[in-house]
Amino acid sequence: MPIITIHRGTHTIGGSCIEIASGGHRIILDLGLPLMGRDGTEIGEKALKVRSRENGILPNVPGLYHDQEPKVAAVLLTHAHMDHHGLLDHVHPKIPIYLSKGSHKLIEIGNVFYPEKTHIANTRHFEHWSPFQVGPFTITSYLVDHSAFDASAFLIECEGKKVFYTGDLRAHGRKEIVFENLIDRHFPKLDCLIMEGTTLGGEHTGCKNEREVEKQLKKVFKLQTDISFVFTSGSNIDRLVSLYKASQQCGKTLVIDLYTAYVLDQLKKNLPSLPPHKKDKVRVYYMRGHAKRLADNDLVKTLYYFKSRKIELDEIINTRVDMVVKLPIWNGMERIAAAANKESPLQEAQLIYSMWGGYLKKKSDVKDFCSTYGINMQRIHTSGHAYLDDLKRLAQALNPSVLIPVHTLAGDSFSDHFPNVVRLDDGIAHELK
Numbered sequence: 194m195p196i197i198t199i200h201r202g203t204h205t206i207g208g209s210c211i212e213i214a215s216g217g218h219r220i221i222l223d224l225g226l227p228l229m230g231r232d233g234t235e236i237g238e239k240a241l242k243v244r245s246r247e248n249g250i251l252p253n254v255p256g257l258y259h260d261q262e263p264k265v266a267a268v269l270l271t272h273a274h275m276d277h278h279g280l281l282d283h284v285h286p287k288i289p290i291y292l293s294k295g296s297h298k299l300i301e302i303g304n305v306f307y308p309e310k311t312h313i314a315n316t317r318h319f320e321h322w323s324p325f326q327v328g329p330f331t332i333t334s335y336l337v338d339h340s341a342f343d344a345s346a347f348l349i350e351c352e353g354k355k356v357f358y359t360g361d362l363r364a365h366g367r368k369e370i371v372f373e374n375l376i377d378r379h380f381p382k383l384d385c386l387i388m389e390g391t392t393l394g395g396e397h398t399g400c401k402n403e404r405e406v407e408k409q410l411k412k413v414f415k416l417q418t419d420i421s422f423v424f425t426s427g428s429n430i431d432r433l434v435s436l437y438k439a440s441q442q443c444g445k446t447l448v449i450d451l452y453t454a455y456v457l458d459q460l461k462k463n464l465p466s467l468p469p470h471k472k473d474k475v476r477v478y479y480m481r482g483h484a485k486r487l488a489d490n491d492l493v494k495t496l497y498y499f500k501s502r503k504i505e506l507d508e509i510i511n512t513r514v515d516m517v518v519k520l521p522i523w524n525g526m527e528r529i530a531a532a533a534n535k536e537s538p539l540q541e542a543q544l545i546y547s548m549w550g551g552y553l554k555k556k557s558d559v560k561d562f563c564s565t566y567g568i569n570m571q572r573i574h575t576s577g578h579a580y581l582d583d584l585k586r587l588a589q590a591l592n593p594s595v596l597i598p599v600h601t602l603a604g605d606s607f608s609d610h611f612p613n614v615v616r617l618d619d620g621i622a623h624e625l626k
């Protein structure tokens with residue numbers, strides 16, 4: 194019978210790595226960079242740079258890595274967030290990595306712009322909802338609603354057993370319909386559900402869904418009497434769409450950086466409805482660091498491609514009341530704020546913090562920026578992960594014989610909310626009966 198081993202994720206969020214073995218064949222689901230140690234304590238950035246099995250950053254999976262004889266049939270990626278894909282470049286090049294086209298594109302874009310690179314070679318794209326075969330495993334990817342673009346959950350069938358792995362998902366983003374479709378799909382009886390529980394045990398602050406985020410942003414932009422700065426991730430496509438819609442509906446100019454412009458342009462090939470569109474008010478602010486990275490990666494023509502949307506510092510300052518600026522802090526917002534502040538104080542300006550709250554606690558750059566210029570900060574955000582009630586609906590619909598909690602700090606409380614919970618420890622094999 195199939196054997197499931199959670200190499201990392203039974204007691205932590207991030208660094209996911211799951212193995213399913215059947216008759217000597219093995220597949221790995223996700224291979225992420227950990228966000229925290231096994232005891233929930235933070236791992237320093239320095240410690241994360243040394244990646245070995247000895248220090249535990251690489252999960253101890255035999256036959257997976259460069260320096261081992263390859264004994265894994267495939268690695269499957271649910272989505273392009275670092276805590277799920279960040280260690281893929283350690284996989285032996287003979288082992289194929291299956292991922293969606295959108296995930297692959299996001300990883301490649303990250304390799305252009307970020308110092309942290311994940312070079313993957315032996316890749317194969319799957320289509321959502323189309324089963325494919327890896328050894329004895331029949332695998333089907335289901336598109337899920339998550340803060341990462343083109344994210345998957347997997348149904349894995351082998352030896353007559355059915356295992357469903359949620360990856361990261363939610364029911365309150367812009368693709369909430371795919372969550373409802375999953376619930377309405379009436380899967381044949383599942384033997385095992387490996388389910389994320391990121392939001393369990395945490396505080397529920399922020400907007401209830403992405404539509405509410407858009408509404409709140411609109412409210413702010415409509416009433417703004419000076420420039421608005423927005424701090425958010427350039428790879429959270431749902432959020433960029435909310436920001437785009439809110440700014441355009443209020444007649445504001447949305448200023449984005451080259452990275453964000455490039456992300457949207459690349460993903461547009463998969464999803465043409467993504468912004469920007471002709472005759473809208475989206476402009477691109479060129480930062481030297483981004484331009485250099487494009488040039489270093491043989492993408493100089495991209496600099497010309499966005500030229501018609503290019504905006505200079507002076508224009509931003511001169512029409513600041515009409516500007517919504519989504520840029521990194523250093524060299525981006527900071528440069529604009531310093532120049533604007535010289536003209537007149539920024540006390541009417543605002544910064545919208547539109548990201549996971551943990552970052553605010555970890556790094557002080559956003560707070561420092563606001564206090565330096567006397568800028569008011571407000572938070573408008575919704576989680577990338579499902580709430581308990583939605584997870585309950587999912588578990589009820591999928592009705593598994595065994596439910597294994599992962600990607601959670603509250604795994605021990607799962608049995609208070611769901612039936613058939615089996616609590617595993619990292620690295621301990623569990624045979625499906």
Ligand SMILES: [Zn+2]
Pocket residue numbers: 272274277339341361577
């Ligand atoms: Zn994620």
